[in-house]
Amino acid sequence: MRSEIVEALYACGGGHYGGSLSVLDLTLILYRRILQISADNPRDPQRDRFILSKGHSAMALYAVLRRIFFFEYPLSSYGQFGSPLEGHPDMTALPGIDFSTGSLGQGLSVGLGMALALHPTGQRTWVVLGDGECQEGQVWEAAMLAARYGVERLHAVIDYNKFQEWGWSQSANVNTQPLENLSQKWSAFGWRVFEVDGHDHDALTDTFRQAMETKGQPSVVIAQTVKGKGFPLIEADPIRFHCATLSPEEHQQLTNGKL
Template sequence: MSTLLDQEKVTVLKQKAIETRKLILETIHHAGAGHVGGPMSAVEVLVSLYFEEMNINPEDPQSDNRDRFVLSKGHSAIALYTVLAQRGYFPIEELKTFDEIDSRLQGHPDMKILPGVDMSTGSLGQGISAAVGMALGGKLRNKTFRTYCMIGDGESQEGQVWEAADVAAKYHLDNLVVIMDYNKLQQYGWAGSVTERENPVFSPEKRWEAFGWNVISVDGHDVQQVIKAFGEAKEVKGKPTIIIANTIKGKGVSFMENSYSWHARVPNAEELEAAIKEIEMGV
């Protein structure tokens, strides 16, 4: 069974994606620090999760029956924060405290201080292991919640990712969905001829299939495809699902797209103004 959204819902999610990208850049500019490229590529997936897919309640963020989400690529925390704020977990105005001392919004998510964060992450490769544990715990307790986890393609070079993948398949965790933000560009890596960095992982579909996972490939910036993939994952029994979300690093701003130099660069006032105009125009 596939899940399709009506045009009204698609329009709403697209508008949320626009607002999210604007908030990401405005927040990083205000803070004078933060990551840009990876958060911008993850927007449509996060918006689809928090505004359409997941069973969550901002007024009861610790509900035992809530769906869980782990941002394994924790350096993209600003994308998660902006979505959580729009979803009502904390005031949007609080985004202005990002990366300040004693702020609840640190450079990497902290589950102990910020509602809506299910796992503290930042050390790449570890978040997916926590997500596997959550899904396994749900199975053992006969719970119906689902666990979602976003990993980076560069992050998937970590051996712990594949240890977690092996365990998830072994225990038939069909309540686990991993999303790879496959923007094909990492800050540090082998030099390449086109993007100036070699693609960090080739043929991810074949690799995950070899580990016993159900694999779905989508355009990670098409909310209709993303939501449909989540629906298909729910119909799969006996194995976990990974969604390979083909994305563009720095998506939404022409001079940021596919540029590794915007992995963690702060836009100045002129760049911010130009970027916001492009995002609003849908360039």
Template sequence: MKNQTSEQLAWKIRRHGIEMTHLSGGSHIGAIMSVADIIAVLYADVLKYDPQNTKSEKRDRFILSKGHAGAAIYAALAECGFFDVEELKTHYANGSRLSGHVSHHLPGVDFSTGSLGHGLSAGAGMAYAIKKDGKKERVFVVLGDGECDEGSVWEAVLFANHFRLNNLIAIVDHNHMQSMDFQENTIEIEDFAAKWKAFGWNVIEINGNSHEELKSAFEKTEIIREKEPHKPTVIIANTIKGYGVSFMRNDILWHYRFPHDGWEYDCAVNELHEHKPEGVEDVYTPKGIQNPVMPTEQDDINNDHTFTATWKPSYQEKMRRVEAPAGSGEREHRI
């Protein structure tokens, strides 16, 4: 049901994401927020699909390889008619189809993900099969940038180039953060674009939170497909983790944390309402939060929670001073 703009869908993905993680106590709202624009443009303007015929051979295939941001794809599928929006409230619940990481038991999901590094390999296999059958459908795979530390990603990159899979488009949600820190403090990955080019891929680098640039990039993939028929394409979408809520932006805390009752939930909802597109209804809080709880000086907000900033040299010394078992002949050992 492509009856909404990508901007409207992106807002709904973020609003559903806040609600789903809030209700379930689930994680990864930062990743959900950064990838929302990519998912929205794909489902509103790019992908060929039929929610009434989810196994159609004429559909484009889509894999969210960064499966921990699964709430984003669940929200998009519900808003596009694959299942009822009301089911989103069961996210993470026992017996729910909406598991914490993406599950293929849900209509519209081609491949279960969550174990990072697998999605592009599966997508390359799908693209290879489609091409061997002489069909025109495409395969889109959204990866995380931290996920690109996985060797299996680069094996798939090599495979896709070797078999000239010009029907395969990878999109990297390059929010520059992973796990507990900024990416460059974890494992250096730049010059990221040069790496993909060296492996034989066409590379498009954009602002991944700009719908205009996303739409232009996807249009270019089709032009490239005609001019460079022997190469797969990657879109490196530079995004901001937590995009859409100011206190979540570039704060690694929100990789794992969910919006708790009080100022976290109230302020997140009201910030989204400040930028709600026309024609969009908030099914949870139609007018936002009235009389919201606001953070105080004692609340943990706008602090640097990266491993680099929070690790203290004294921690290492404390770890060394652990008494060895009696009779071991050792005065100390490391844990």
């Protein structure tokens, strides 16, 4: 699937390599092993909900949804005119997208609304956020409110890849991480916190299941990930590959395992 993502991003002229590759494993595990959903009925009111709040990693979500037979559109149509694979996930364009995202920081609030609405019927809501995204104040508005109402079937997952588009990489004497003390912050806001290797499928599965056991408070899984996971060239230059275009030579070498 990593190769599919890289091929598709190259075919459509470039895009968010780094974040799509870091979020892929946890998204796949949620869809394959955790979410109560059906590709036959993507709008089933009884389904669990999933929001990719870091919507710029849409390619990873599309790759997963395609793999589990939600649609057959080619990934290379991503972001092309007329394709339902909009540049950022669009619920009005593609069945299977539970909510539109792209403007960062809004997904956790939307997920909280879903979890509150679905409380009587017991479905769960999973929201995947980026670590850089957590700089948005609205994330913490939602964190406070969810804890106040003890919304135990709301689960956040942080794709903790430790980079953002530009960040403070060029700044002297400044902490360059997108977000410090992630675990303490969420814990202080009243969330139950789990940490896991975001590329270890079995560990992810176990941790997500543990999070589902949480009572009386929302839970967050901090997934330690690598931006650009699987491709040394991309892993080595996460700033460039937040959103990038590869030359034909680079793409060739990348897919041949030479970069």
